[in-house]
Amino acid sequence: MGKLTNSMWRLLGAQSSRNQSKSIGLIKDAETHTDWAAGLDEADFRSEAEKLDIGSDAGDRAKFLALAREAADRSLGLRPFDVQLQGALRMLEGDVVEMATGEGKTLVGAIAAIGHVLEGHQVHIISVNDYLATRDAEWMAPLFAAFGITVSAVSENSTRAERKRSYVGDVTYGSVNEIGFDVLRDQLVLSEDQLVSPTPDVAIIDEADSVLVDEALIPLVLAGSTDAEVPDQAIHDVVSRMKNKHFDVDVDGRNVSLTDEGAAFVEEELGGINLYDEEHVGTTLVHVNIAMHAHHLLERDVHYIVRDGGVHLINASRGRVAQLQRWPDGMQAAVELKEGLAQTDGGEMIDTITVQALIGRYPIVCGMTGTAIAAGEQLRQFYELRVSQIPPNTANVRKDLPDRVYDTKANKVEAVVAYVKEVHETGQPVLIGTHDVAESEELAYFLEKADVSCVVLNAKNDAEEAKIIAEAGAKNAVTVSTQMAGRGTDIRLGGSADDETAREEIIELGGLCVVGTGRHDTARLDNQLRGRAGRQGDPGRSVFFSSLEDPVVTRNLSFKRDPVSPSPDGSMGAKGIDLIEQAQRVAEGVMLELHANTWRYNKLVNQQREIVVKRRMELLRTDAGIDELKGLEADRYAELIGERKPQNDSDAADDGAAGSVDTKSEGAKSEGTKSEGTDSGDTNADATTTAEAATADADTETVAAEDKWIPVEPVPVTVLTQVAREIMLYHLDREWADHLAFVSDVRASIHLRAIGRESPLDEFHRLILEEFGELPQRAIEKSRKTFREATITADGIDLGASDMHRSTQTWTYMVHDNLFSSGGAKTLQGIIGIFR
Numbered sequence: 001m002g003k004l005t006n007s008m009w010r011l012l013g014a015q016s017s018r019n020q021s022k023s024i025g026l027i028k029d030a031e032t033h034t035d036w037a038a039g040l041d042e043a044d045f046r047s048e049a050e051k052l053d054i055g056s057d058a059g060d061r062a063k064f065l066a067l068a069r070e071a072a073d074r075s076l077g078l079r080p081f082d083v084q085l086q087g088a089l090r091m092l093e094g095d096v097v098e099m100a101t102g103e104g105k106t107l108v109g110a111i112a113a114i115g116h117v118l119e120g121h122q123v124h125i126i127s128v129n130d131y132l133a134t135r136d137a138e139w140m141a142p143l144f145a146a147f148g149i150t151v152s153a154v155s156e157n158s159t160r161a162e163r164k165r166s167y168v169g170d171v172t173y174g175s176v177n178e179i180g181f182d183v184l185r186d187q188l189v190l191s192e193d194q195l196v197s198p199t200p201d202v203a204i205i206d207e208a209d210s211v212l213v214d215e216a217l218i219p220l221v222l223a224g225s226t227d228a229e230v231p232d233q234a235i236h237d238v239v240s241r242m243k244n245k246h247f248d249v250d251v252d253g254r255n256v257s258l259t260d261e262g263a264a265f266v267e268e269e270l271g272g273i274n275l276y277d278e279e280h281v282g283t284t285l286v287h288v289n290i291a292m293h294a295h296h297l298l299e300r301d302v303h304y305i306v307r308d309g310g311v312h313l314i315n316a317s318r319g320r321v322a323q324l325q326r327w328p329d330g331m332q333a334a335v336e337l338k339e340g341l342a343q344t345d346g347g348e349m350i351d352t353i354t355v356q357a358l359i360g361r362y363p364i365v366c367g368m369t370g371t372a373i374a375a376g377e378q379l380r381q382f383y384e385l386r387v388s389q390i391p392p393n394t395a396n397v398r399k400d401l402p403d404r405v406y407d408t409k410a411n412k413v414e415a416v417v418a419y420v421k422e423v424h425e426t427g428q429p430v431l432i433g434t435h436d437v438a439e440s441e442e443l444a445y446f447l448e449k450a451d452v453s454c455v456v457l458n459a460k461n462d463a464e465e466a467k468i469i470a471e472a473g474a475k476n477a478v479t480v481s482t483q484m485a486g487r488g489t490d491i492r493l494g495g496s497a498d499d500e501t502a503r504e505e506i507i508e509l510g511g512l513c514v515v516g517t518g519r520h521d522t523a524r525l526d527n528q529l530r531g532r533a534g535r536q537g538d539p540g541r542s543v544f545f546s547s548l549e550d551p552v553v554t555r556n557l558s559f560k561r562d563p564v565s566p567s568p569d570g571s572m573g574a575k576g577i578d579l580i581e582q583a584q585r586v587a588e589g590v591m592l593e594l595h596a597n598t599w600r601y602n603k604l605v606n607q608q609r610e611i612v613v614k615r616r617m618e619l620l621r622t623d624a625g626i627d628e629l630k631g632l633e634a635d636r637y638a639e640l641i642g643e644r645k646p647q648n649d650s651d652a653a654d655d656g657a658a659g660s661v662d663t664k665s666e667g668a669k670s671e672g673t674k675s676e677g678t679d680s681g682d683t684n685a686d687a688t689t690t691a692e693a694a695t696a697d698a699d700t701e702t703v704a705a706e707d708k709w710i711p712v713e714p715v716p717v718t719v720l721t722q723v724a725r726e727i728m729l730y731h732l733d734r735e736w737a738d739h740l741a742f743v744s745d746v747r748a749s750i751h752l753r754a755i756g757r758e759s760p761l762d763e764f765h766r767l768i769l770e771e772f773g774e775l776p777q778r779a780i781e782k783s784r785k786t787f788r789e790a791t792i793t794a795d796g797i798d799l800g801a802s803d804m805h806r807s808t809q810t811w812t813y814m815v816h817d818n819l820f821s822s823g824g825a826k827t828l829q830g831i832i833g834i835f836r
Contacts, residue, residue: 020388023089026062027082033066045071046148054092055119064118065089067147068111075142078107081393088112090388091366096208096379098372098389100396101528102490102535105368109204110140112366117149117170121364122201125173128210130155131465136206137173144171154178160196167198176211177220180358184222184351187613187733188806190726192621200361208367209375209524212383216355217598224350224806235284236337238269239291247292256292287330294334301438304335309342311335314437349740350733356382356599357606370531371524378592382599398511398534401543403519405576407565412547415569416517417446419545420478424452428509429477431491433516433529434458435551440480443517447478454478470496473512475505491532511539518550519580521587546580548572553579556586604765605743608772612736615776616729625724626717628780629787636788642714713794723797724787730804731782735775742771 040048049067052060065085073079080088084104087097091112099105113123127133137153144151150169155178158166163182166172174182182197189195205211246262249255258266258275266288267273275285300306304313311332333343359365365385372379372387379385404419406412416432423430434440437458444456457468457479472479474495491512494502506512512533520526526544533540547553548563557579565572572579619625630637715723746767750760790802799806 020086020090023086024082026058026089027065027085029059029062030065030069030085033063034070036063037066037070040067040070042146045146049118049147052118054115061089064115068114071146072107072111072143075146076107076140078104080104080107080111083390083393084108085111087368087388087390088115090390091204091368092116094364094366095386095388096205096367096369096372098387099368099370100392100535101370101531102538103390103392105206105370106136106139107143109136109206109368110143113171113202113204114144114147114149116202116204116364118147122198123171123204124179124200124202124362125171125204125206126176126179126211126359127173127206128215129175130157130178132206133173133175133178137171154182163196167196176215176355176358180220180353180355181222183358183361184220184353187222187351187616189620190729191722195620200363202364203359203362203366205359205365205367206369208369208379208385209371210369212355212359212367212385213375213378213595216382216595219352219354219602220358221352222350224348232287233337234270235287235291236334238266239288239295240338241269242292242295247296249296256289256296258288258292290330290334291337294331294338298331298335299438300339301441302436305437306339306341311339311341348737349744350737351609352740353609354598354602354606356602357609359383360606371527374522374524374527378595382595392537394537396534397537397539398530399541400530401541403544403546403577403580405572405580406545406547407549407563407570407572407576409547409549411565411570412517412545412550413443413446415571416443416515416545417450417452419543420447420515421450421452423513424476424478426509427475427505428511428513429473429475429493429506430479430513430515431472431532432478432480433514434480434482435518435520436482439517440482444480447480452478454480457481473506475502475509490535493538507539510541514540514542516542516544518546519544519552519584521552521584521591523584523588546576548576548579550580552587553583556583556590600761601747601764604768608739608768609736612732612775616732619725619728619732623721625728625783626721628728629724629783632780632784633787637720640715640720640792641717715792715794719794719796720792723792726797726799727786727790728779728783730799730806731779731786733806734782734804735779739768739771739775743768 037045045067049064052064052067054061054064065088068088069080069085081104083099084107087099087103087105087108088111090097091108092115097108099108109125113125116123125133125136127136134153134155137151141151149171151171151173152166152169153173154163154166155174158178166174167182179197186195186197242262242265245259246265247256247258263275267275270284273280273284275281275288298304302314304311306312336343360383365383367385369375373389376387379387404415406415420430420432432443432454434443440456440458444454447454455468455471455478457465458481468479468481469491471477472481473491473493477495492498492503493506493511494500494504514530514533516526516529530542533542563572563575563579567573626637746764750764786802786804790797
């Protein structure tokens with residue numbers, strides 16, 4: 001089955017032998033430079049490397065390989081195999097390489113990064129988690145130092161200053177989340193010197209299929225605190241008392257809704273209200289739905305754990321706690337209520353970026369993983385990446401046994417425990433891969449009952465990961481772990497002591513035995529688990545236990561009548577294997593369709609985001625803000641810098657009219673006096689006196705007006721420039737956040753358009769295009785109003801005092817963009833139009 005699948009993916013675009021003969025020829029040429037490289041001292045080593053023209057000169061590229069091999073040997077005690085150099089060469093050509101587990105991908109990635117740096121690039125090595133990023137940066141640092149290349153890592157614990165220093169270096173290691181969130185956080189800064197994330201150049205993706213395919217369905221979302229309403233205790237209490245008849249859960253287990261009986265129950269329990277009247281449909285009903293989702297769809301120790309008095313989300317594709325991540329739209333507070341914990345603040349979306357958009361920023365992308373071939377079509381379709389398969393240094397001798405399928409979960413667990421106990425009694429180490437925290441702890445309980453001592457690795461103790469994995473290959477070891485994908489630590493036979501005698505003993509016992517407790521939605525994850533055994537030609541074996549009650553079956557297959565096992569122990573035989581493989585093929589098809597639909601819906605939003613980011617960078621890095629406001633609000637600008645009084649036209653007209661009336665009155669009086677026979681000399685004198693008095697009064701009024709209108713202290717142009725920048729940025733950011741909220745609302749209900757025989761995708765594009773078309777003008781008009789009305793002094797502007805508050809606390813959302821799964825996805829059509 002695996003060979004057939006790989007062949008299919010190759011036909012769809014993945015290639016296993018792309019230019020491999022050229023790479024092999026270069027590696028042979030590199031051997032002729034071995035003595036030359038070995039004879040170089042440290043100073044000569046760096047200077048010779050800097051002279052190389054790796055990009056266009058094949059001879060220099062061969063010399064680079066000789067230098068890389070020599071440097072790795074000197075600095076790390078690791079002499080790269082030919083296949084490792086082959087992998088590095090393909091990555092320099094922009095491919096994603098498939099290399100089996102244990103083949104040394106970390107070293108391959110470092111060599112490729114050195115090559116890119118010597119070509120004049122700045123490199124980001126993007127991993128799936130902080131642990132791998134930090135570990136690899138520290139591990140490979142001596143190799144980079146041999147070439148005079150600076151390297152560092154960013155992690156969750158890095159300060160802003162540390163991040164800035166890290167990104168300035170030649171090579172930066174970081175998780176896809178951290179690098180993505182640094183890009184998002186840069187959309188909040190108010191001056192150019194606050195920017196952290198540099199202009200993207202080269203991205204090397206570790207565990208490429210995990211990052212680019214699995215993680216691509218989870219948008220990176222930056223949120224800020226708000227006073228948003230959350231479900232209150234009364235609603236929580238009502239929902240917690242609901243019976244099964246009060247709600248329906250869809251076949252995918254992703255949505256829950258009230259039944260008529262449930263709606264009546266809630267209305268009665270909340271005091272006889274009407275959930276669907278104007279007062280409650282947009283508030284109470286929404287909170288009821290959120291509370292139901294928290295109670296009936298989110299499972300403790302599956303989707304989250306409770307630790308240190310807080311709710312911590314679990315990243316399903318990694319089996320780890322998703323640090324600093326929360327659910328949106330009141331869901332976090334609802335789960336906290338469910339668990340009896342203090343509620344945290346509500347939040348609103350500030351900015352978001354998909355993994356596809358994040359990686360799309362890099363002009364050069366390459367990567368490595370153990371299972372690239374199966375993901376070849378998605379890598380080609382969504383990232384325009386090619387795949388090269390690198391042969392193992394030593395042939396794989398692992399034995400992959402046929403699946404063992406059972407009718408029920410209970411029978412499956414019983415069979416797993418019996419099998420592990422049997423293997424354990426021989427002393428052979430066993431690694432058991434489970435799907436979630438709850439399953440790992442349940443299995444550990446049954447193993448302990450069967451007198452099989454085991455160690456559990458899951459999201460609750462992932463800080464001990466390296467230590468647990470390091471001992472998983474020791475004699476008598478039984479390790480139960482969630483999600484081995486991306487663990488990135490090799491399991492050494494015999495344990496961590498590097499004892500050759502202990503290693504030989506495990507080899508005699510058959511190497512590591514890997515047991516899977518159920519198939520994943522994609523065979524790639526199964527193969528990553530299998531790959532923990534049989535590294536570098538070591539012996540090993542793998543076997544998967546499944547049941548017809550596993551999620552991969554219940555979500556993807558339906559039976560008119562449940563299959564019946566022909567055996568007393570519940571085993572299903574060959575028929576069961578066929579059903580499991582069929583369910584997995586359906587799941588992979590759904591995931592591909594889901595990925596494609598997510599990409600289609602996000603593509604236009606990503607283009608809109610690029611427009612907003614370009615505008616934001618213009619405002620941040622230039623004087624565009626003050627130039628535009630000066631042109632649009634010339635009087636206010638002149639007032640602020642002290643060049644003129646801010647007298648509007650109506651005031652001027654009123655003052656002019658009053659002056660005319662007064663002049664005529666005075667003239668009439670003068671004429672009247674003259675007609676009464678006043679002496680002309682006296683008249684002239686009075687007129688002169690009157691004119692002088694009028695002039696003096698006018699001067700007094702002008703001085704008074706100036707004292708009243710012109711600022712005591714004009715605002716320096718440099719300060720006013722920054723004020724204009726902050727005003728324009730605030731309103732642009734505010735409008736973009738509002739637009740994202742609009743997009744989210746539209747997308748949540750757009751599938752209903754299919755009922756009216758409309759294309760949901762077409763309607764989605766139409767609605768968000770109309771809304772986005774008004775965004776620039778709204779941002780400018782609001783900026784003009786603020787510029788006119790806000791208090792602006794020589795010290796600048798207080799945005800908070802002008803009721804323009806920016807979030808002081810930010811966090812990230814864990815959003816599974818799965819609104820288009822199953823039947824809904826099948827109604828969607830191709831993309832129309834491109835936003836201009």
